[in-house]
Amino acid sequence: xxxxxxxxxVEGRTLVFILAGLAIFEIGFRAAGDRLSGDVAxxxxxxxxxxxxxxxxxxxxxxxxxxxxxEGLDPVALEGSLSTSLAQPxxxxxxxxxxxxxxxxxxxxxxxxxxEGRIPDLLVIPFGPGHLFDRDARQATFRLAAHHxxxxxxxxxxxRDLTDFEARSQFFLARxxxxxxxxxxIQRRALDxxxxxxxxxxxxxxxRGARTADTGSVTDADAPNPxxxxxxxxxxxxxxxxxxxxxxxxxxxxxxxxxxxxALEPAVATMIGDGWPGLLDFRGSLALPPERFPDGEHMxxxxxxxxxxxxxxxxxxxxxxxxxxxxx
Numbered sequence: 048x049x050x051x052x053x054x055x056x057v058e059g060r061t062l063v064f065i066l067a068g069l070a071i072f073e074i075g076f077r078a079a080g081d082r083l084s085g086d087v088a089x090x091x092x093x094x095x096x097x098x099x100x101x102x103x104x105x106x107x108x109x110x111x112x113x114x115x116x117x118e119g120l121d122p123v124a125l126e127g128s129l130s131t132s133l134a135q136p137x138x139x140x141x142x143x144x145x146x147x148x149x150x151x152x153x154x155x156x157x158x159x160x161x162x163e164g165r166i167p168d169l170l171v172i173p174f175g176p177g178h179l180f181d182r183d184a185r186q187a188t189f190r191l192a193a194h195h196x197x198x199x200x201x202x203x204x205x206x207r208d209l210t211d212f213e214a215r216s217q218f219f220l221a222r223x224x225x226x227x228x229x230x231x232x233i234q235r236r237a238l239d240x241x242x243x244x245x246x247x248x249x250x251x252x253x254x255r256g257a258r259t260a261d262t263g264s265v266t267d268a269d270a271p272n273p274x275x276x277x278x279x280x281x282x283x284x285x286x287x288x289x290x291x292x293x294x295x296x297x298x299x300x301x302x303x304x305x306x307x308x309x310a311l312e313p314a315v316a317t318m319i320g321d322g323w324p325g326l327l328d329f330r331g332s333l334a335l336p337p338e339r340f341p342d343g344e345h346m347x348x349x350x351x352x353x354x355x356x357x358x359x360x361x362x363x364x365x366x367x368x369x370x371x372x373x374x375x
Contacts, residue, residue, distance in 0.1 A: 067285050087229065088147045090194040093159050096140050101165035105136035106370050108362075109121075109160070110143070111152050112173035113189065115303045118345040119173075121355040129366055131211045140167070144190060149283045150208060151187050156287065158197035161294050168369055169324075170291055173301040175344065176309040178320075179280050188214055192221035193228035195301065204215055208283075225277040268361035282319055288322075299324040299365060304333045306340035333357055 100107050108129075110116055129137040142159075144151060152172065153180065160166065187195075196204055211213050220331040221228035272336060291298045300319040302311060308331050320326040337343075339350035 097159045100140035103138035105138040107167040108169045109140045109167035110171045113147045114145045115175045116173040124355050132371045153287045155195040170298045175303045179315050188217050189221045189228045300326045302328045302330050304329045306324050306337040306343045
């Protein structure tokens with residue numbers, strides 16, 4: 048009996064030590080998790096970005112996208128150009144979590160924009176090839192939990208988008224534990240220390256894998272069903288545009304340029320181009336040479352300058368019409 052008590056004391060101390068260590072990690076990552084990644088720091092600032100835009104005494108344009116628009120747009124230059132052309136102040140906000148797609152855009156807009164009543168004059172949704180195809184909601188679980196989903200949207204998320212037990216379990220673990228939510232970032236930082244040039248190599252490997260899947264190198268049994276993907280994504284985009292419409296926000300979809308001309312699915316083009324202002328298509332109209340896309344997807348500084356200048360000219364009629372309609 049005394050031996051059992053001694054064993055319980057030892058195991059109890061071990062458990063306390065483990066829990067204390069986990070608590071220290073949790074406190075540390077809650078305090079400094081944004082240092083793991085500029086993307087995490089950006090997502091932690093979405094509330095401030097939207098609030099700053101809402102306070103601006105100007106025509107407000109909010110971009111919600113991912114790294115394509117982060118690398119392709121100069122918000123300050125766009126503000127200056129539109130303000131000069133319009134002869135009134137224009138303020139541009141940019142929210143762009145890396146690798147995000149319509150599911151994340153829908154919930155972050157719900158949480159930080161619509162639910163808070165911080166309504167821009169124009170919402171711009173930039174996208175590239177594959178972004179309007181469906182992705183497994185579980186791929187975004189950690190970011191949805193830690194950053195994008197407000198308490199008021201939990202019921203909708205669980206009933207419509209995270210419907211299996213595993214995804215829900217991971218969501219709630221990430222909801223309460225910053226360490227768990229950031230585990231992929233922590234792993235990436237650890238790999239940075241042991242694998243030379245890991246940050247540069249990993250995206251290339253992932254993109255090559257994605258292209259391999261797109262060209263049909265996987266078996267038919269393993270390949271995703273594109274028809275299901277289109278239907279699911281269109282449903283999410285419809286929810287996004289319906290929510291924006293209810294809030295009185297016009298939504299402009301922006302097809303981003305790439306090194307190679309990419310196809311826009313007819314069903315997607317029809318849906319997003321159905322209403323006004325609809326679709327602004329830069330896929331082949333900007334005529335940037337391939338060298339302006341060092342990785343095949345993201346623009347370099349010269350490409351960014353040319354894209355921003357052209358985007359300002361293309362946006363001006365829409366901004367002018369909206370400004371006149373609001374009496375600005």
